[in-house]
Amino acid sequence: MKKILILDFGSQTTALIGRRVREFGAYTEIIPGDTPLTDAILADARGVILSGSPESVYADGAAVDKRVYECGLPLMGICYGLHRMIVDLGGLVEPLPRREYGGGEVMVENGKNTACFLNGFNPKIPLTDIINNAPRLSNLTFQSSSLVAWFSHGDTITRLAPGFQQIGVSAAGFPAVVAHEEKPWFGVQFHPETSHCQRGNEILAAFVFSVCNVSRDWTMEYYVEEVRANLSRRIGAHPVLLLISGGVDSSVAGALLLKTLPAKQVYFMYVDTGLMRKDETASVKKALERLGAEHLHIVYAEDEFLAALKGKEDPEAKRKTIGDLFITVQEREVAKLGLPDAYFLVQGTLYTDLIESGKGVGKKAHVIKSHHNVGSPLVDAKRKAGRVIEPLDRLYKDEVRKLGRLLGVEEEVVRRHPFPGPGLAIRILGEVTKEKCDILREADAIFIRELKRRGFYDEIWQAFAVLLPVRSVGVAGDIRKYGYVLALRAITSSDGMTADVFPFPPKDLLEISTLITNAESEIGRVVYDVSSKPPATIEWE
Ligand code: XMP
Numbered sequence: 001m002k003k004i005l006i007l008d009f010g011s012q013t014t015a016l017i018g019r020r021v022r023e024f025g026a027y028t029e030i031i032p033g034d035t036p037l038t039d040a041i042l043a044d045a046r047g048v049i050l051s052g053s054p055e056s057v058y059a060d061g062a063a064v065d066k067r068v069y070e071c072g073l074p075l076m077g078i079c080y081g082l083h084r085m086i087v088d089l090g091g092l093v094e095p096l097p098r099r100e101y102g103g104g105e106v107m108v109e110n111g112k113n114t115a116c117f118l119n120g121f122n123p124k125i126p127l128t129d130i131i132n133n134a135p136r137l138s139n140l141t142f143q144s145s146s147l148v149a150w151f152s153h154g155d156t157i158t159r160l161a162p163g164f165q166q167i168g169v170s171a172a173g174f175p176a177v178v179a180h181e182e183k184p185w186f187g188v189q190f191h192p193e194t195s196h197c198q199r200g201n202e203i204l205a206a207f208v209f210s211v212c213n214v215s216r217d218w219t220m221e222y223y224v225e226e227v228r229a230n231l232s233r234r235i236g237a238h239p240v241l242l243l244i245s246g247g248v249d250s251s252v253a254g255a256l257l258l259k260t261l262p263a264k265q266v267y268f269m270y271v272d273t274g275l276m277r278k279d280e281t282a283s284v285k286k287a288l289e290r291l292g293a294e295h296l297h298i299v300y301a302e303d304e305f306l307a308a309l310k311g312k313e314d315p316e317a318k319r320k321t322i323g324d325l326f327i328t329v330q331e332r333e334v335a336k337l338g339l340p341d342a343y344f345l346v347q348g349t350l351y352t353d354l355i356e357s358g359k360g361v362g363k364k365a366h367v368i369k370s371h372h373n374v375g376s377p378l379v380d381a382k383r384k385a386g387r388v389i390e391p392l393d394r395l396y397k398d399e400v401r402k403l404g405r406l407l408g409v410e411e412e413v414v415r416r417h418p419f420p421g422p423g424l425a426i427r428i429l430g431e432v433t434k435e436k437c438d439i440l441r442e443a444d445a446i447f448i449r450e451l452k453r454r455g456f457y458d459e460i461w462q463a464f465a466v467l468l469p470v471r472s473v474g475v476a477g478d479i480r481k482y483g484y485v486l487a488l489r490a491i492t493s494s495d496g497m498t499a500d501v502f503p504f505p506p507k508d509l510l511e512i513s514t515l516i517t518n519a520e521s522e523i524g525r526v527v528y529d530v531s532s533k534p535p536a537t538i539e540w541e
Helices: 014-021 080-088 116-119 126-131 133-141 200-211 221-233 248-260 280-290 303-307 315-337 350-357 376-384 399-404 434-453 505-519
Strands: 004-006 027-032 045-050 074-078 092-109 144-159 163-169 174-180 185-186 239-246 268-270 295-300 344-346 462-476 477-491 525-530
Touching: 014 350, 045 080, 045 144, 045 200, 074 080, 080 092, 080 144, 080 185, 092 239, 092 315, 092 350, 116 200, 116 376, 126 163, 144 174, 163 315, 174 350, 185 200, 221 248, 239 248, 239 434, 248 268, 248 280, 248 399, 248 434, 268 315, 280 295, 295 315, 303 315, 303 434, 315 376, 344 376, 376 525, 434 477, 477 505, 505 525
Parallel strands: 004 027, 004 045, 045 074, 074 185, 239 268, 239 344, 268 295, 477 525
Antiparallel strands: 092 144, 092 163, 163 174, 174 185, 462 477
């Protein structure tokens, strides 16, 4: 399939560039920015986007394979990606006196050889026309235009590389849009992939469709066909094991296996750590049985996990304890299944998991938290043996949901908010006990039930309750009470990399607070978390 290649230099918004291009219906792959550009990698590429980065071009770092400038493909540099191109091709980039962050006006004028790219800046051309590559596009003239773009940079171009011209300038007078006079090479100083950038989608789409001439053949039906054929070919008659977490991803991976292979060949294992949401284990069981699962191995390990967590208060120590024990339980229980050595291990890894763990892309992205579910001796050994299959690893979360629906996974499962591997343990600040798990589980269930009942659930990317390690004074029926403080969190996001606070209608928030404190006598006070990501993360620990 024809694709747009994205070279990732570690920006938090690289995944977003990929998402945008996919949403247009074009296929794209993100690879680390310093990947050697072999013939195989370039084979189906029709254009290359060079992403942003937290680094500066003059800081030490991995260089891009210079073949990118020799392969004849259209290029588009975004922020650092633009600096990379300009410096590699003989220009100069220097630090700004002050970092520029946020919205800022850009003035764009016509330049030589830029007609296709300028479609994106032309307010007369709607996105749909660009995506559908309407033939009339090239007949429209473009004189000049201005838009409010989204900047996040500490460096600027101070001298263009030979052959480049400036076609857009920022309000501060710095080059904001540049293009090569003869080659299809473009660059923007701002981030068109962010939702705050005016005509950002049009700018990306103009590059993808008008410049690179990529077709819109990225559909879920196509993906399913391709993935099922690959799964059947690779797995053959060998057994496969899928570790189910209860979340959307592993459930959809399970559905994909059951739709592709005979049910007797597919083994599911699920570990109930006692740190799950209310009724989670029962609902996982029901959903898989409905999809036709025959071998479902549920491990009840609550006591083991709570014992291991006893006395642990530090977030990373808790994550590590859970991660290590998970591996022990997993090894022990998988051994009990008595599968032959040649079995395949299937994981519900998503594209964004690879990005967040720094495994596949974004080597330069800064690691914020350790994700316990990345890598274990079992997975590593299987990977070494070439027997790990990750059939969702090219998909984003919303694409997985789409796929789940296509495969007939229950709506209840498909629309479920993400849930972290360490579960409630990282939502109980401080030491984790059974009593606290039970209180939090009930409160969280009330919160989620109310979000669904009030029609907010699908507007929110992730919502949950957090039990704080403080108690506060209250009064109930004339009696002084010393209850827990519970924080509610509800955020909107497109992939969990950044998040905004859900603007809760106060009336609903107040009613939900009352419902929780009425039902849970241990909780004396409810607060709402109003922090976005960044600077906060989504989870509290
Ligand atoms: P943060 O808290 O890093 O969360 O902003 C981003 C997204 O990742 C989820 N998360 C995890 N998921 N294992 C997971 O599978 C983990 O250890 C983990 N930690 C955070 C979090 O719920 C949010 O969706």
